[in-house]
Amino acid sequence: MQHHTEAESSSCIGTGLECATAVTPAFDAHNNLWLAWVAGGAVSVARSTDLGRKFEHATVIGSYGALMDGGADAKPQLAIDVRGRAVLAYGVFKDKAYNAEVLISTSASIWAKDGPAFTVPRSLSLDPASQRFPTLAFNPDGRLFATWLDKRTVALARQNGQTQAGAALAYAWSDDAGKTFIADTVAEDNTCECCRLALAFDPKHQPVIAYRAIFSGHERDHAVIRFGETGRALPAQRVAEDHWVIDGCPHHGPSVAVTTDGTIHAAWFTEGSARQGLFYARSTDHGQRFSEPKGIGTIAQQPGRASLLAMGDSIRLAWKEFDGKRVLIKEQLSTDAGRHWSIERIIGETHHAADHPVLIAHGREAYLSWMTHDEGYQLIKLQTP
Amino acid sequence: MDDARRGLSTDQIADTMNTSSFVRIWSLSLSILLGAALPSSVQAGSSTRLLESDSFGQVRIRYAHKPLIVHIWGLTCGPCLEELPRWGEFEKLHPDMNLVLIQADDAPIDAVRSALDHAALGSVESWSVPSELDEFSRARIDPSWNGEMPRTLLIAADGSVTTVRGVADPVQIARWLTLQSVGTK
Numbered sequence: 061m062q063h064h065t066e067a068e069s070s071s072c073i074g075t076g077l078e079c080a081t082a083v084t085p086a087f088d089a090h091n092n093l094w095l096a097w098v099a100g101g102a103v104s105v106a107r108s109t110d111l112g113r114k115f116e117h118a119t120v121i122g123s124y125g126a127l128m129d130g131g132a133d134a135k136p137q138l139a140i141d142v143r144g145r146a147v148l149a150y151g152v153f154k155d156k157a158y159n160a161e162v163l164i165s166t167s168a169s170i171w172a173k174d175g176p177a178f179t180v181p182r183s184l185s186l187d188p189a190s191q192r193f194p195t196l197a198f199n200p201d202g203r204l205f206a207t208w209l210d211k212r213t214v215a216l217a218r219q220n221g222q223t224q225a226g227a228a229l230a231y232a233w234s235d236d237a238g239k240t241f242i243a244d245t246v247a248e249d250n251t252c253e254c255c256r257l258a259l260a261f262d263p264k265h266q267p268v269i270a271y272r273a274i275f276s277g278h279e280r281d282h283a284v285i286r287f288g289e290t291g292r293a294l295p296a297q298r299v300a301e302d303h304w305v306i307d308g309c310p311h312h313g314p315s316v317a318v319t320t321d322g323t324i325h326a327a328w329f330t331e332g333s334a335r336q337g338l339f340y341a342r343s344t345d346h347g348q349r350f351s352e353p354k355g356i357g358t359i360a361q362q363p364g365r366a367s368l369l370a371m372g373d374s375i376r377l378a379w380k381e382f383d384g385k386r387v388l389i390k391e392q393l394s395t396d397a398g399r400h401w402s403i404e405r406i407i408g409e410t411h412h413a414a415d416h417p418v419l420i421a422h423g424r425e426a427y428l429s430w431m432t433h434d435e436g437y438q439l440i441k442l443q444t445p
Numbered sequence: 446m447d448d449a450r451r452g453l454s455t456d457q458i459a460d461t462m463n464t465s466s467f468v469r470i471w472s473l474s475l476s477i478l479l480g481a482a483l484p485s486s487v488q489a490g491s492s493t494r495l496l497e498s499d500s501f502g503q504v505r506i507r508y509a510h511k512p513l514i515v516h517i518w519g520l521t522c523g524p525c526l527e528e529l530p531r532w533g534e535f536e537k538l539h540p541d542m543n544l545v546l547i548q549a550d551d552a553p554i555d556a557v558r559s560a561l562d563h564a565a566l567g568s569v570e571s572w573s574v575p576s577e578l579d580e581f582s583r584a585r586i587d588p589s590w591n592g593e594m595p596r597t598l599l600i601a602a603d604g605s606v607t608t609v610r611g612v613a614d615p616v617q618i619a620r621w622l623t624l625q626s627v628g629t630k
Contacts (some may be wrong), residue, residue, distance in 0.1 A: 080604060081577060130551065131521075131550070131551060156556065156559075158520060158521050242583070254522060255524055306593065306610055308522070308524045308593055308595050308596070308610065309524060309593060310520040310593045311522075311592050312591065312592065312593070329591070331591065331610070364591065384588070387580055389580075412579075413580075414579070
């Protein structure tokens with residue numbers, strides 16, 4: 061049989077990695093690879109000491125059944141600092157109206173002798189509004205930054221008899237690795253409510269968020285938000301005028317990375333009137349202007365689900381394509397902060413369902429982290445420039 | 446450290462949510478079994494069925510040479526849920542049209558049925574995916590579909606497809622129906 065059926069794809073019942081559809085990797089400072097994944101309505105973590113061949117300490121952190129927000133654009137988030145403190149975040153639907161909340165679970169030391177002790181999951185934000193799509197990371201100073209999509213201003217507008225499209229982009233900082241959060245606030249209204257956020261840090265260790273905004277009430281195009289030295293959000297800057305007018309959910313968020321020279325790199329999917337497909341652009345002036353969008357991949361093969369990875373002044377871009385028979389992961393590489401790019405090459409291939417690609421660095425190596433139905437979890441080492 | 450969880454297996458995590466997980470797996474399995482027991486050509490009644498790999502192909506065969514509207518929506522898609530009752534109203538105004546609904550989020554089927562009943566669409570033929578659609582399963586419905594929702598396919602009797610991306614304009618749909626000189630069920 062050439063293709064599995066939809067029923068077969070759901071027949072993997074259990075919370076193990078083998079049943080996962082969305083997997084997030086993170087390395088710790090002792091060369092261990094940690095994964096967070098969603099399977100069987102639960103979110104779990106496990107550790108590999110051999111670059112993803114075998115996993116141990118598999119732990120279910122929370123089990124929510126049908127209420128788990130486990131779509132592939134809503135991957136669980138896992139961040140580990142140099143001291144071995146870990147933070148896991150994910151979305152869970154909390155009522156029949158499909159309002160959600162962002163939960164976090166932390167570990168004081170993932171290197172503890174008897175295994176990583178993750179806390180009982182709790183709500184990241186004190187605000188009761190619906191929240192989804194968390195993204196978080198430690199900056200190089202060890203401060204934890206979290207951002208997510210939040211309905212608090214939409215709810216407020218409704219109370220005042222107004223309608224506000226989409227959601228808002230909220231954020232918070234933590235100085236104790238996720239035990240407590242400060243400055244839980246909204247940066248921008250009018251974000252797409254169903255697309256993942258992308259996060260990187262600039263050379264001053266401040267966050268850069270790329271997200272699908274809603275411009276003029278109906279154009280679901282992309283923007284970046286930078287942060288000032290006080291850690292407060294600056295006004296959003298538009299990445300491109302794609303003019304994708306859609307009253308709907310694209311379910312397709314962007315990727316962002318910053319090279320050490322400060323260049324901001326963005327990749328995103330659009331079906332706008334100006335252009336359609338997967339695109340890349342860069343900004344060398346802190347996001348004020350982005351370069352003309354460059355089309356990526358083979359348009360007839362649905363290129364999308366970009367993952368950008370900056371290492372020094374090198375930048376890699378991986379994405380997913382589908383040729384009708386195979387899911388392909390392709391990559392292009394630039395060693396000069398995105399001025400020139402290599403030709404594309406295939407770095408992953410499978411014949412059945414597959415997760416979106418994630419590029420991850422460890423030491424001087426770059427890897428593709430990829431979960432597929434047929435091959436299971438793979439950490440694929442990429443060619444060095 | 447009372448709240449710490451060290452190396453627990455799934456079975457040891459006993460929180461209230463586990464019940465719904467169990468119910469969901471059970472209802473999925475039951476639906477698959479029921480689906481397998483039914484003849485594949487059976488006309489849809491008031492229940493939502495799980496979309497199998499050949500389900501949509503059979504829908505197309507059943508409505509071959511007839512105009513057909515396929516509306517794809519998702520239970521976690523806000524604009525879809527706002528739009529759904531308008532499809533209920535539209536169906537009441539155009540009871541002779543051929544309308545098939547596909548719920549395309551990874552969502553429990555009882556919640557899907559409840560949303561359809563709430564939108565006065567309980568008696569319309571409807572399907573729901575048993576897990577999040579991948580590229581292969583999307584292509585079986587619409588090869589040019591990138592996964593955004595809602596999405597409406599206006600399929601003419603000659604098989605030509607007009608795609609409406611995002612929330613549909615009922616006036617546009619009505620105009621299309623008139624052009625098809627309204628196929629009968």
